[in-house]
Amino acid sequence: MSNNLNQAPxxxxxxxxxxxxxxxxxxxxTGLIGLIMAYVNKGKDTLTDSYYQHQISTFWWGLLWLVIGSVTAVFIIGYFIILAWAIWMIIRCVKGIKAFNSGIAV
Incomplete structure (x- = not known):
């Protein structure tokens, strides 16, 4: 019998x-090292490309919000932006890890 379950790459x-x-x-x-790895390995197949594209966009959007949070940290709101960035980053990574382990595209 064949197994129809998706497997991790x-x-x-x-x-x-x-x-x-x-x-x-x-x-x-370490995030910058991850970004470089994502760019270098991108283009091998469509499944892993979805992970790499997800990782690349996560890095650049996260960097934008981290810079905004750092600049506005002079005002108290910046600390909340940085906290929201950290939570968002964790959620994006856990979502990607879960999809990777299930063998589905992000």
Missing amino acids: QDKTALYVYFLYLAGLFIPF
Whole structure:
């Protein structure tokens, strides 16, 4: 009998990029390393391309909100923006990891 369940891709690079993004919440520059890995590995197949595109857009949108939060941290609202950015980043990474492990596109 054939199994119709989707399986996670054999190349785990996209999964490692999500972990680097999560580590980037605590360790500087790991998110940048993840971004470089996503750009380098993009273009292999459509399934992993969906993960890499998701990761690339997550990085750039996250950087925008992090800069806005940092600039407005002089006013108290900036700290709330940075907190919202961190929560958003965790949600995006967990969503991507879950999709990767299920073998479905993001």
